[in-house]
Amino acid sequence: xxxxxxxxxxxxxxxxxxxxxxxxxxxxxxxxxxxxxxxxxxxxxxxxxxxxxxxxxxxxxxxxxxxxxxxxxxxxxxxxxxxxxxxxxxxxxxxxxxxxxxxxxxxxxxxxxxxxxxxxxxxxxxxxxxxxxxxxxxxxxxxxxxxxxxxxxxxxxxxxxxxxxxxxxxxxxxxxxxxxxxxxxxxxxxxxxxxxxxxxxxxxxxxxxxxxxxxxxxxxxxxxx
Amino acid sequence: xxxxxxxxxxxxxxxxxxxxxxxxxxxxxxxxxxxxxxxxxxxxxxxxxxxxxxxxxxxxxxxxxxxxxxxxxxxxxxxxxxxxxxxxxxxxxxxxxxxxxxxxxxxxxxxxxxxxxxxxxxxxxxxxxxxxxxxxxxxxxxxxxxxxxxxxxxxxxxxxxxxxxxxxxxxxxxxxxxxxxxxxxxxxxxxxxxxxxxxxxxxxxxxxxxxxxxxxxxxxxxxxx
DNA sequence: TGATCAAAGTCATCCGATGACTTGATGATG
DNA sequence: CATCATCAAGTCATCGGATGACTTTGATCA
Numbered sequence: 001x002x003x004x005x006x007x008x009x010x011x012x013x014x015x016x017x018x019x020x021x022x023x024x025x026x027x028x029x030x031x032x033x034x035x036x037x038x039x040x041x042x043x044x045x046x047x048x049x050x051x052x053x054x055x056x057x058x059x060x061x062x063x064x065x066x067x068x069x070x071x072x073x074x075x076x077x078x079x080x081x082x083x084x085x086x087x088x089x090x091x092x093x094x095x096x097x098x099x100x101x102x103x104x105x106x107x108x109x110x111x112x113x114x115x116x117x118x119x120x121x122x123x124x125x126x127x128x129x130x131x132x133x134x135x136x137x138x139x140x141x142x143x144x145x146x147x148x149x150x151x152x153x154x155x156x157x158x159x160x161x162x163x164x165x166x167x168x169x170x171x172x173x174x175x176x177x178x179x180x181x182x183x184x185x186x187x188x189x190x191x192x193x194x195x196x197x198x199x200x201x202x203x204x205x206x207x208x209x210x211x212x213x214x215x216x217x218x219x220x221x222x223x224x225x
Numbered sequence: 226x227x228x229x230x231x232x233x234x235x236x237x238x239x240x241x242x243x244x245x246x247x248x249x250x251x252x253x254x255x256x257x258x259x260x261x262x263x264x265x266x267x268x269x270x271x272x273x274x275x276x277x278x279x280x281x282x283x284x285x286x287x288x289x290x291x292x293x294x295x296x297x298x299x300x301x302x303x304x305x306x307x308x309x310x311x312x313x314x315x316x317x318x319x320x321x322x323x324x325x326x327x328x329x330x331x332x333x334x335x336x337x338x339x340x341x342x343x344x345x346x347x348x349x350x351x352x353x354x355x356x357x358x359x360x361x362x363x364x365x366x367x368x369x370x371x372x373x374x375x376x377x378x379x380x381x382x383x384x385x386x387x388x389x390x391x392x393x394x395x396x397x398x399x400x401x402x403x404x405x406x407x408x409x410x411x412x413x414x415x416x417x418x419x420x421x422x423x424x425x426x427x428x429x430x431x432x433x434x435x436x437x438x439x440x441x442x443x444x445x446x447x448x449x450x
Numbered sequence: 451t452g453a454t455c456a457a458a459g460t461c462a463t464c465c466g467a468t469g470a471c472t473t474g475a476t477g478a479t480g
Numbered sequence: 481c482a483t484c485a486t487c488a489a490g491t492c493a494t495c496g497g498a499t500g501a502c503t504t505t506g507a508t509c510a
Contacts, residue, residue, distance in 0.1 A: 008462070010279060034491060045464040047272055050493085051279040054235060058280045066492045067471030089381075095332065096325075096382035103324030156314075157321040161386060233493070259460060270495045275462085291461045292502030 009044045013052035016042055021061055021075050032062070032070040091219050093165060098212045100150065100162050102205040108152035109196045109204035116152045120193045123148050129186055138183075145189065152196065182218055184211050234269045238277035241267055246286055246300055257287070257295040316444045322390050323437045325375065325383050327430040332378035334421045334429035341377045345418045348373050354411050363408075370414065377421065407443055409436050 007015070017038075020026045032038065035053075039046040053070060056062040063073045108116070127141040143166050150162045188211045195204040232240070242263075245251045257263065260278075264271040278295060281287040288298045333341070352366040368391055375387045413436045420429040 010462085014283070036491090047275075047465085048463065050272075051276050053492095054276040055280055055283040058239070058283065064492065065472075067490080068473070069491060092380045092382040095328065095378075095380050096386060099324045099328030099383065100321075102328065103320065107320065153320075155317045155320050157317040157390075158324065161321065165382075235493085261460090272496085273494065278461095289461065290503075292459080293504070294460060 010048045010051040010055075013038075013042050013044055013048055014055050017052055017056060018061060021056075021072055024075060026072050028072050028075055030072045032072070034069065091216070094212070094215060094219060097162070097165050098208070100158050100165070101146065101208045101212070104150045104153035104155065104158050104162075105192060105196060105204040105208045106153075106201040107155055107158075108149060109199050109201045111154050112152060112196050112199065116148075117193060117197050120145070120148055120152065120196070124186065124189050124193065127186075127189070142183065149192065149196075182214050184214060235273045235276040235280075238263075238267050238269055238273055239280050242277055242281060243286060246281075246297055249300065251297050253297050253300055255297045257297070259294065316441070318390060319437070319440060319444060322387070323433070325387050325390070326371065326433045326437070329375045329378035329380065329383050329387075330417055330421060330429040330433045331426040332380055332383075333374060334424050334426045336379050337377060337421050337424065342418060342422050345370070345373055345377065345421070349411065349414050349418065352411075352414070354408075367408065374417065374421075407439050409439060 017032075026032065032053075033041065035046050035049050038049045038053075042049065053062060053064065057064055060074055061072065062070055064070045123141075123145045127138075127145050147159070147162065147166070150159050153159075192204065192207045192211060195207040198204075242257075251257065257278075258266065260271050260274050263274045263278075267274065278287060278289065282289055285299055286297065287295055289295045348366075348370045352363075352370050372384070372387065372391070375384050378384075417429065417432045417436060420432040423429075
């Protein structure tokens with residue numbers, strides 16, 4: 001941030017107020033001092049305070065209620081909400097990933113081309129089954145296949161979200177329970193490609209769901225133990 | 226964003242200026258009219274203009290140079306990861322949101338409780354059908370219902386991602402084509418609740434899919450026109 | 451030509467005033 | 481006592497003017 005060198009008073013005020021919020025000194029729901037008070041505390045004019053507050057309102061930190069006051073709405077940057085998704089349980093992450101896979105397979109079935117199908121078959125062949133060796137490399141090849149399915153959907157939003165999750169899921173798997181979660185075999189993967197090729201959206205999403213079932217079963221067992 | 230329902234002058238000014246930028250009428254590098262001029266054009270005071278500009282500066286759209294003027298830095302929001310979602314097409318965003326809705330309904334069907342069902346029914350009743358009036362307020366009530374469905378899934382990852390998208394989708398809708406996208410009626414919503422209540426996961430997700438169909442049809446028509 | 455500098459243009463900040471809205475107290479009413 | 485209408489204080493929303501700081505421009509001059 002080069003802002004430090006030439007921060008305007010309004011920008012400084014914005015940072016000061018935000019610091020109070022993220023530090024928790026002004027907790028969620030708390031009411032801020034009124035504008036005149038803030039003005040005095042920060043040693044800037046009321047207009048400058050208003051500019052600072054307006055920015056924080058736009059960023060989702062604050063909420064102003066005319067006639068009532070200014071209140072803390074959130075103590076975290078809402079633009080980074082996805083970070084929160086990262087910290088959810090492993091099962092939640094898999095379920096979310098499953099949602100993306102299912103919809104992607106559906107869309108891929110509706111929009112597939114012969115070239116896409118050929119690419120999927122090639123990636124699946126390269127992936128192979130896991131037969132010992134470096135687990136991380138296998139996971140990488142496996143992810144390449146799944147990303148290709150998402151790409152086949154032609155939906156960039158799904159791709160972005162999937163990338164986001166696949167990275168963290170990979171980490172989690174490798175670090176913790178990799179041995180306990182079964183990798184669906186080649187046939188289960190091939191079923192997905194076949195369903196996409198037929199162009200039947202329902203079959204494609206159902207294939208993904210069957211595909212994921214054993215993973216969820218394994219996760220449930222882990223949660224019980 | 227419920228902000229539109231009772232948008233302050235400053236927020237309206239922010240949107241007006243941003244609209245000029247994203248539409249390309251003020252291209253990157255262009256110099257904006259001076260504050261007095263903007264003040265006259267937008268029929269608000271200069272202080273209000275400054276608040277609006279300050280927000281857009283914080284979002285990375287504008288840059289102010291004291292003594293020189295205000296210039297367009299970017300026509301897209303570069304400050305956050307939201308960029309990725311903003312740049313995807315509206316259709317992509319809806320498809321991604323649909324993926325979340327479908328999976329959430331499925332999980333909700335498997336995990337529902339009487340209280341959750343009652344809450345959903347209450348939210349749907351509060352939502353009502355759109356019968357004129359403030360569109361933004363209706364969208365807010367509609368979102369509350371859909372978020373409740375996601376919450377009923379018990380999956381925090383889905384909730385986070387959904388929040389992420391609903392914000393940008395709402396913005397896009399309100400800013401551009403709100404009138405063109407049909408809102409599914411109460412019955413379509415009620416069908417989802419009923420399906421969840423029966424505990425049949427497939428029916429629940431199918432209900433959501435039927436629910437979304439007319440929206441996609443409308444989007445397709447927009448793309449063709 | 452090149453450097454200097456003054457003036458105009460523009461944003462930064464401050465101040466005071468008025469309007470609009472919310473909230474809580476007050477008091478009348480039944 | 482409970483309820484409701486009314487009112488006053490507190491607060492944000494917006495306005496307009498004024499002054500300072502900084503940049504750009506162009507005229508002036510060596």
